[in-house]
Amino acid sequence: KTVDSIEAKDEHTVVFKLKTVEAPFLANLGMDFADIISPTAFMKDPAAFVRNPVGTGPYKFVNWVKDDRITLEAFKDYWDKDRGPYMDKVIFRAIPENAVRFLELKAGKIHICQFPNAADIPMAKKDAKLWVPTQPGMNIGYLGFNHKKEPWKSNKNLRRALAHAINRKAIVDNIYQGMGQVAKNCIPPTMWGYNTEVPGYEYNVDLAKKLLAEAGFPEGKGLPEITLWSMPVARPYNPEGLKVGVAMIGDLAKIGISARIVSYDWGTYLKRQIQQPNDMDLFQLGWTGDNGDPDNFLAVLFDGMASEAVRTQWHNEAYHKLMLDGKQTIDQAKRAEIYKKSQQLMFDEVPVIPIAHSTVMWPAVKAVKNFKLHPTGSVRLKSVWLEK
Template sequence: MKRLTLTFGGALLALAAGAACAQNFRIGLQEDPDILDPHRARTYVGRIVFTSLCDKLVDIDPKLHFVPQLATSWTFSPDNKVLTFKLRTDALFHDGSKFDAAAAKANLERAMTLPDSLRKGELRSIEKVEAPDPQTLVLTLKQPDATLLAQLSDRAGMMLSPKTFTDDVAAVGRKPVCSGPYKFVERVQNDRIVLEKFDKYYDAKDYAFQRVTFLPIPDTTVRLSNLRAGDLDMLERLNPSDAAQVKGDSSLQFAPVAGLGFQQFMFNIANGKRAEDNPFKDKRVRQAFQYAIDRDAINEVIGGGIFQPAQQPFPPASPYHSDKFPVTKRDVAKARALLKQAGLERVKAELMFGNNTTTSSVAEMVQAMASEAGFDLSLRPTEYAALQKESAGGNFQAVMLGWSGRVDPDGNIHAFVTCKGALNDAHYCNPEVDKLLNEARTVTDEARRRAIYDQAQAIIQDELPGVYTYYQPWPFALSRKVKGFTPYPDGMIRLKGVSLAQK
C-alpha cells in the first residue's frame, strides 16, 4: 500500500506540474529588452513586455484605429489645443493603489521632466496637465498636435504607480509596478522575464494564463527548435528563410503581419570623438554606400520575399508614403565615382549591428556588396540593448538599427533626424528639417501634412543621415495549440482572448 500511495502521490505531482505548465505561456524574443521603465526604454522587445505589463491611456485595434484602454473616451476642443480624457474608475496598479487622473498626471509629468526620459520629445506639445476630478484628465497644448493620441497609445501613455517615483529613478525599471493584466515577478538578465496574472485587473477574466515568461533567444534556429520541442509557445520575428518549413509543420502555425517600421543604417555625423575621423561624415560617402547595397537582393536572399525594400520611413500602407522617392538601385560605378569625388579610393569603417541571426546575415551580405564598391567594413556584432547604449553614446561609425514603427508618421521620422531628437544617434542637424517636421506636427489636414513631409524628405534624401533598407514585417510562429492570437501591425503581442488548447 505504501508503494501504491507514493505512486499515486507522484501521479498527482505530475498532474499538478502539467497544469502549472499549461498556465505558463512562453514567448521567445529575438533580444533581451533594455530597462523596464517605459519613460526611459527604447527597445522593441521591451514594448512587447510592456504590452502585458503596463496599460496605456489609449490602444489601437488591428486596423490602427484608436480605442479606449485606461481612458474610456477623449475629446479635443474646437481649436485642437485642449485634449480631455475620461478615465476608467475600476483600474488598479499592481501595488493595489488606484489609478485615477492624479496618477495619470504624475506619470505624464514624470515622462516630460525626467532628465533621461525618452518620451520628452513625444510629449513636447503639452503645456500643462490637470486633474480637475478623479475621472478627468485635461491636457492643454502649446499648439495643435496631430501626433499626440498616437504617442499616448504607446510608452508615453503607459501608467506606472506613482508610489514608485522616488529619488532612486533606476528602481522603477528594476521592479516596474504598472496597471496591466500581468504583474512583474522577476528578471534574470539575458535569460528570462517572468510576469504573473494580476487577479484584480478589470478584464482579468479575458486572460487565460497564470504566468507569462519572456525568453530572449537571439539565434533564430535555436528559437525555432525550442518552439518545435514545446519549450516555447510562440516566437516573434521568425527567420524568413524558415517560413516554408513552419507552414509545412502541422504542429505549428505561421502568423505574419505587415509592420509599420523599418531597418536602417545610421551614420555617426557629429556624435562624439568617433565622428571626428568617420569617413561617413562626408555625405558623398554616405551616398556611395547607398549605391553599394542591393535592397532587392537582401529581400530575396535573406528576407524570403517579405523584406520589402525601403527608401523612406513611411511604409506603403501609410498615407504619407510618397512616390517621389523610389528605391535607389544598386550602382557600383556611381558608388566608386562618389568616393573618388570625396578623394577616397577605399573606405575603411566599422559597422555595428545587433547580434542575431537575421541581422548578422544582412551585415555579412552588405559587407560583401560594399567591398565591391570600395568599402572595407569590419563587422561588430553587439547585444541589442548594449548596441543602443553604444549608439546613443556615439561609439560607432555606422550602425544597423531596427525601428518597430508608429501609427502616426511623426513617430517614424521626427526623433531620428531633428537636431535634438531622442533617437538621433547620428547627431544630424538641419534647422530647415526641424522647422518642417515641427510644422507637420501641428497640421491635421492629411494632404497638407503629406506635402510638408515631402519637403523634409527631399532634404533628408540628399543629405542621407541614414539609409533605409527594408520595411520590418512581423512574422510570428506559434504552437498549433495556441488559440485566439491576432497579429497587429505594431508587432505587439496582445494576450487578451488567447488560450492554449488542452491535449
C-alpha cells in the same frame, strides 16, 4: 518641455494642457511610457516599483527572474470582462539565441517564438503542429553615416555612391529570406504620409563608380579602409546584422571601397554608437514604430538638430524646419504633405540608406488561438487562449 499642467477632472477624465502645439502628443500617449499605473503601489516604494509593477491590464505581475523569465497571472478583477482574459498564467521566457528559441517552440516548451531566424520560417510553415502569424512590419532597417566625421558629413556624392552600390534586393532575398521589401523611404509604406513618388536608390554599380569619382575618390583611391558597424542581435527590421554587413562589404568592394565589420555586444554597440565615435564610419540600425505617427520615425531617428540623443546626427536646416512644422500642424492631411516633402529631401540628401521593411512572423503552436501581431511589437494576450 511639452506639458504645462495635468488635471484629474473626475475618476474617468484627465486634462493635459500643453505649452505649445504638439500634434503627435495624443499618439505618444499610446506608448508604454504613458501606461496607467497604481499611484498607491508607486508611492509605497518608487525604487522597487520597476521590479514589482502594478498597472491596469488583464494580467497581473507575479515575479521576474532576471535573464530567465517573467510570470503573470490572470487578474480576476479586471475592469473589462468582455473577451478575456482566458488563461490562468502567462510566462515570458528569456531565450537570447534565435535558433534555440525556435527549437524550444518545435519541442513544445514554448507556445510563441518571437524574432526567429528568417531561415527557420519555411520549416515552421511545413510543421503540422505550428502556424505562422504574419503581417507587414511597421519598421525600417537602415544603414547610417557618421555625420560628425568627414568625408561623410559633407560629401553627398560619396553617400549617394554607397546607396547605389549596395544590392538591397539581394539582401532581402537572401538574408531576409524574401520576408520583407526593399525600402524606398524611412517610414513603412503602410503608414499615413508615406511618399509613393520617391523612387528609391536603384542598384547600379556603374552609377556608383561614377558618383564615387565625382566625390573625389575614383575607384576608391584616397579613401582609407572604412568601418561598418554591424548589429550583433536579431531585430524585427534586421534578422542577421553580421550577414547583412558581410553582404554590404562585398558590394562596396565592387566599386573599390575597402571596409571591415565592427561589432560589439548589443549594450556596448548602442552606447558607443550614440557617441558618434571617430572609429565609426557606417552603422546598421533600425526601428519598430511606437505609435503609428510619422514623427516617431522621421523626427525621432533623423533630425540631429533636435537633440544630441538622435542616433543619426544629420544637421539639415530645411529638414529640421519640416519636423517642427509637422509637430505644430494639427490637420493630418497637411501633416502628411509635410512628411512627404521630408522624405523627398532625405532621398536627395542621403543622410541614411533605407535597406528594408521586414515582414513580421512569429511562429506559434496551433493550440494558440486568436493571437494577433501588433504593429508596435507589443504582446496583447487578453483575448488569447490555449486549445486543449
